[in-house]
Amino acid sequence: MSKQLYILSGLGADERVFQRLDFSGFETTFIKWNIPYEKESVELYSKRLLDQITTINPTIIGLSFGGIMAIEIAKQIKTEKVILISSAKTKFEIPFYFRFIGLIGIHRLFPTSVLKSSNFLTNYFFGAKTEFERQLLKQILNDTDPIFLKWAIEKITRWTNQTEINNLFHIHGTLDRILPRIFIKCDTTIKNGGHLMILNESEQMNIILKAQL
Numbered sequence: 001m002s003k004q005l006y007i008l009s010g011l012g013a014d015e016r017v018f019q020r021l022d023f024s025g026f027e028t029t030f031i032k033w034n035i036p037y038e039k040e041s042v043e044l045y046s047k048r049l050l051d052q053i054t055t056i057n058p059t060i061i062g063l064s065f066g067g068i069m070a071i072e073i074a075k076q077i078k079t080e081k082v083i084l085i086s087s088a089k090t091k092f093e094i095p096f097y098f099r100f101i102g103l104i105g106i107h108r109l110f111p112t113s114v115l116k117s118s119n120f121l122t123n124y125f126f127g128a129k130t131e132f133e134r135q136l137l138k139q140i141l142n143d144t145d146p147i148f149l150k151w152a153i154e155k156i157t158r159w160t161n162q163t164e165i166n167n168l169f170h171i172h173g174t175l176d177r178i179l180p181r182i183f184i185k186c187d188t189t190i191k192n193g194g195h196l197m198i199l200n201e202s203e204q205m206n207i208i209l210k211a212q213l
Contacts, residue, residue: 003213004055006031008066010086011152013140017063020202021209029053031066036151042159046072053077059213062087063198064178065152074165083212084170084186085205086179086195091159093184102157118142125177127194137196169212171205173197 004027009017015030031052036045046069053060053073057080062070067087074082088094118138128134172179172186173193181189188208193201 003027004029004058005213006053006055006058006060008049008060008062008069009033010064010066011144011149011156013063013066014143016136016140017196017198020199020205022206026213031069033145033148035145035147040151042069042072042155043075045069045155047076049073050077059083061085061209064195065156068156068159068161071161071163071165074168075161075163079165079167081212082165082168083209084168085198086172086176086193087170088159088179088184089164089168089170090161092162093179094156094159095180095183098157102154125195127173127175127177127196127200129194129200133196133199136199171208173201 003025005023006029007015007018008031009015018030029052031049034045034048049069050073057078059081060070060073060079061083062068063085064087067084070082070084071089073079091099118134118141122128122137122141123134126137128137170184170186171188171190172181172184173190173195174181175192175194176197178195190197190201190204190208193204198205
């Protein structure tokens with residue numbers, strides 16, 4: 001019987017960003033993002049995502065915001081392993097300037113059109129290096145539900161988790177400009193890896209994931 005993997009993508013993203021990772025030999029379930037209720041907490045939201053997990057002691061892979069949700073899920077159920085990619089384990093790994101933004105609510109002033117825009121700044125911070133990656137990022141941002149996007153940004157900047165879960169493995173890039181390596185305590189790094197290293201550093205990612213899975 002194939003091992004089941006549950007995968008949570010980044011903020012607004014979907015399984016398209018995992019297209020260069022090799023999950024052959026595994027049954028993969030990409031968790032779908034629900035539309036959040038008004039003022040819904042990450043704890044309650046993660047409980048609703050549990051409806052999509054049918055395996056006892058699941059292995060969960062979380063990318064970026066998906067890693068945050070993987071942590072919240074793992075606080076509620078037993079897991080065999082949680083693998084974080086380009087993400088954060090506690091609120092202390094969220095850069096202080098993001099937490100400051102969340103504290104005073106600056107992000108609420110920006111219209112959704114600005115948050116969903118794709119330009120040289122988003123390409124720079126996400127580390128989209130090729131035309132393919134830039135176009136994929138543009139498509140993902142364009143397809144992102146605006147309600148979910150604003151809710152998720154709010155939850156990232158105001159995340160309060162201080163619990164460090166067991167059976168966790170954290171992979172991070174040395175050139176991640178969204179969650180800089182200086183704030184992160186990870187198990188292994190990918191040299192020159194950015195926030196989208198699952199696309200442009202997929203060979204190294206596949207080696208590491210194969211060893212962990």
